Amino acid sequence: xxxxxxxxxxxxxxxxxxxxxxxxxxxxxxxxxxxxxxxxxxxxxxxxxxxxxxxxxxxxxxxxxxxxxxxxxxxxxxxxxxxxxxxxxxxxxxxxxxxxxxxxxxxxxxxxxxxxxxxxxxxxxxxxxxxxxxxxxxxxxxxxxxxxxxxxxxxxxxxxxxxxxxxxxxxxxxxxxxxxxxxxxxxxxxxxxxxxxxxxxxxxxxxxxxxxxxxxxxxxxxxxxxxxxxxxxxxxxxxxxxxxxxxxxxxxxxxxxxxxxxxxxxxxxxxxxxxxxxxxxxxxxxxxxxxxxxxxxxxxxxxxxxxx
Amino acid sequence: xxxxxxxxxxxxxxxxxxxxxxxxxxxxxxxxxxxxxxxxxxxxxxxxxxxxxxxxxxxxxxxxxxxxxxxxxxxxxxxxxxxxxxxxxxxxxxxxxxxxxxxxxxxxxxxxxxxxxxxxxxxxxxxxxxxxxxxxxxxxxxxxxxxxxxxxxxxxxxxxxxxxxxxxxxxxxxxxxxxxxxxxxxxxxxxxxxxxxxxxxxxxxxxxxxxxxxxxxxxxxxxxxxxxxxxxxxxxxxxxxxxxxxxxxxxxxxxxxxx
Numbered sequence: 001x002x003x004x005x006x007x008x009x010x011x012x013x014x015x016x017x018x019x020x021x022x023x024x025x026x027x028x029x030x031x032x033x034x035x036x037x038x039x040x041x042x043x044x045x046x047x048x049x050x051x052x053x054x055x056x057x058x059x060x061x062x063x064x065x066x067x068x069x070x071x072x073x074x075x076x077x078x079x080x081x082x083x084x085x086x087x088x089x090x091x092x093x094x095x096x097x098x099x100x101x102x103x104x105x106x107x108x109x110x111x112x113x114x115x116x117x118x119x120x121x122x123x124x125x126x127x128x129x130x131x132x133x134x135x136x137x138x139x140x141x142x143x144x145x146x147x148x149x150x151x152x153x154x155x156x157x158x159x160x161x162x163x164x165x166x167x168x169x170x171x172x173x174x175x176x177x178x179x180x181x182x183x184x185x186x187x188x189x190x191x192x193x194x195x196x197x198x199x200x201x202x203x204x205x206x207x208x209x210x211x212x213x214x215x216x217x218x219x220x221x222x223x224x225x226x227x228x229x230x231x232x233x234x235x236x237x238x239x240x241x242x243x244x245x246x247x248x249x250x251x252x253x254x255x256x257x258x259x260x261x262x263x264x265x266x267x268x269x270x271x272x273x274x275x276x277x278x279x280x281x282x283x284x285x286x287x288x289x290x291x292x293x294x295x296x297x298x299x300x301x302x303x304x305x306x307x308x
Numbered sequence: 309x310x311x312x313x314x315x316x317x318x319x320x321x322x323x324x325x326x327x328x329x330x331x332x333x334x335x336x337x338x339x340x341x342x343x344x345x346x347x348x349x350x351x352x353x354x355x356x357x358x359x360x361x362x363x364x365x366x367x368x369x370x371x372x373x374x375x376x377x378x379x380x381x382x383x384x385x386x387x388x389x390x391x392x393x394x395x396x397x398x399x400x401x402x403x404x405x406x407x408x409x410x411x412x413x414x415x416x417x418x419x420x421x422x423x424x425x426x427x428x429x430x431x432x433x434x435x436x437x438x439x440x441x442x443x444x445x446x447x448x449x450x451x452x453x454x455x456x457x458x459x460x461x462x463x464x465x466x467x468x469x470x471x472x473x474x475x476x477x478x479x480x481x482x483x484x485x486x487x488x489x490x491x492x493x494x495x496x497x498x499x500x501x502x503x504x505x506x507x508x509x510x511x512x513x514x515x516x517x518x519x520x521x522x523x524x525x526x527x528x529x530x531x532x533x534x535x536x537x538x539x540x541x542x543x544x545x546x547x548x549x550x551x552x553x554x555x556x557x558x559x560x561x562x563x564x565x566x567x
Contacts, residue, residue: 055412078414079320085412089404093342094335105331106414108320149414 006069008033008153008184009054013063016049023049025208026063031153036175036185038195040219041205047188048086050205051155054186055083067153079107082151084142086158092131096122096141099130100148107149119174120144121167135162143171153184160194172197195219226262229280230255232273242268254278329419336423337430340393350392350431351438354385357504358439363447372536374447376506379459379530382439383523384503386463389431390470391477391490394424398478399486421475428471429464436463451534458533466526469548472555473522479562497521522551 011029015022024046031037039047052058053065056072067077090099097113104110117123120143125133133141139162146154156175160168175185175198189195195202195216202219204212212219225246231253239248239257244265247258259265262281269276340346362377401407410420440456443449451459474490481489498504500514501523507515518524525544531537 057408057411075414075416078412081412081414083409083412085405085409087405088409089401089406090409091335091339091406093339098335098338102331102335103413105324105328106416108318108324155412 006033007031007066008068009186010066011050011053011060011063012066014050014053014060014065015062016053016058017061022208024053024060027205027208027210029203029210031184031186033152033184034179034182035200036179036187036198038199038202038216039186039188039205040190040192040195040202044207045205046208047205048157049208051157051186051188055081055155079149080152082146082149082154084146084154084156084159086161088142090130090138090142090145093129095127095129096133096144097126099141100126100144103145104148110149111147113148116144116148119147119177121170121174136164136167139163140167140171143174147174147178151183153186154178156185156187158188158190160189160191168194224283225258225260227280227282228255228257228259228262228265228269229278229282230257230269231277232269233275234269234273244268325416328416329422332415332419332423333426336427340397340427340431346393347431350385350388351435353388354381354435355438355442357381357384358442359446361504363442366447371447371449374443375449375451375534376531376536378439378443378447378449379534379536380503380506380527382436382459382463383466383501383527383530384498385435385439386432386467386526387470387494387498387523389428389435390467390472391474391494392487393428393431393474394471395474395476395478395490396486397424398475399481399483402478403483425468425471428467432463432467433460436460455534459530462526462530462533466529466548469522469526469551469555472552472559476555476559476562479559497523500524501527503527519547522548 007030009029009031011027013026013028014024015026016024027046027050029037029039029050039050041047049058053060054067054072056067056074056078065072068080070077072078094102100113100116104113104116110116111119113126114123117126120140122137122140122144125137125141130138130141139159143156143159146156154175160171163171172194175187179185179198185198187195187198199216201214202212202216203210204219232255233253234255236248236250236255239245239255242265244261245257245259249256257265266279266281269279358377358381362374362381366373366377398407407420436459440451440459444451473493477490477493478486500510501507501518501521502510503523507518507524525547528537528539528544529541529548532539532541
């Protein structure tokens with residue numbers, strides 16, 4: 001098999017339970033060389049558990065977990081990764097430069113200190129004790145620690161939480177530079193715009209399972225759906241026949257229509273029903289996309305139960 | 309397959325692995341030496357106690373009392389960097405996510421614990437040197453260089469069983485609960501091992517159960533090093549080694565299982 005096409009990280013049928021609760025349920029996940037995969041999902045979806053398995057912090061109860069084709073608990077595999085966790089209280093009295101020096105010492109060929117500092121935009125912080133930094137500055141230092149070892153695969157768990165817009169933009173630029181150098185990134189985030197700005201592929205998780213995997217465009221298409229609400233007497237069966245309409249429901253005299261091209265539907269609606277009132281058009285947000293994906297997922301599993 | 313995958317990756321030279329251990333130990337020492345909240349109680353408590361009981365109140369008992377209490381308060385002082393430096397910091401770092409972060413990084417195995425151990429040994433050395441300085445100048449104790457060196461060595465190595473005990477407690481309790489729990493171990497054990505008042509002054513029952521406490525055995529060694537205990541020492545050494553090994557194993561098992 002060609003080395004370049006071999007995934008850098010892989011979960012296959014990975015399951016992890018905590019007592020009665022199944023945090024991760026037979027998840028398949030692959031990170032290819034040089035790509036950024038964004039892991040999206042609500043809190044408790046299993047994103048952090050998935051990352052924990054790939055970092056060797058926990059063992060899978062079933063399935064395969066590989067990092068560069070090896071067991072993640074092997075130090076040889078971990079020497080090729082960089083890590084930024086969601087919450088890590090670093091030693092408060094150490095200076096930023098000392099933290100960088102310590103972390104770089106774990107790697108075979110680390111970046112020079114100045115290079116790392118420039119990448120993370122912390123050149124002016126090196127002499128400051130970690131505890132004296134603001135939350136956003138601490139996140140930048142944690143990013144610097146993640147990249148100082150010249151990793152081939154970078155794990156970023158909610159990297160921009162607590163950062164202002166400018167800092168976030170700078171971090172995105174640094175991540176793009178790393179990807180251009182051939183580094184792979186596994187990113188978890190709450191922000192859809194972050195995934196849109198960076199990701200080649202997205203993977204949506206909920207309740208321990210992957211419910212959507214594909215390109216950013218595919219997810220955006222789902223999220224680009226808009227909701228049209230109005231009071232109208234138009235018959236629902238006639239509306240279902242319109243090709244522009246994805247879905248339509250009636251609630252007394254109110255219609256709830258879902259469509260990608262809302263303008264075309266509104267134009268047709270107004271022409272078909274001159275008495276139409278209380279027109280509202282809303283963009284479906286990420287939250288709604290999640291809700292929709294989750295609802296589809298719940299329906300599917302309910303149907304499977306009925307069939308079985 | 310694995311060799312093919314690793315072929316184009318630079319291997320970690322042995323010199324760099326050693327360097328990582330040294331960096332870890334250096335960082336661990338630096339961070340605690342810079343934290344007055346950690347260093348001051350460790351140094352001041354034994355120093356204050358020794359000044360009060362060993363120097364001022366022991367005037368009547370003469371240099372022998374001051375010499376006896378130098379060993380006992382030395383042991384009292386050595387216990388705390390082990391229990392607190394190791395146990396409390398481990399409990400806090402398990403809680404704050406630092407340990408998880410370190411486990412995800414390619415830190416060489418054991419470097420984290422080894423760094424903490426060296427830090428505790430350094431802090432123990434500082435405590436003993438402080439007490440020695442007080443004993444020789446204010447307490448009019450006379451010690452040969454060999455005796456002073458033996459006491460220092462006893463302190464620096466004697467911290468290890470308490471590191472192991474602290475580490476075990478640190479794996480049982482997360483976060484802010486650990487300091488209270490360790491105080492509950494530290495203070496009664498010090499008293500019942502005869503570190504505050506010589507054992508013969510304690511009730512008979514406490515004298516009889518004293519050999520249960522590791523601090524008692526370290527005290528016997530410390531007394532021997534300043535020339536106040538002629539009994540054979542092998543038994544005490546074996547107990548301390550056993551305590552160290554036992555608690556280290558228990559803690560390592562819990563760390564592997566629960567992180």
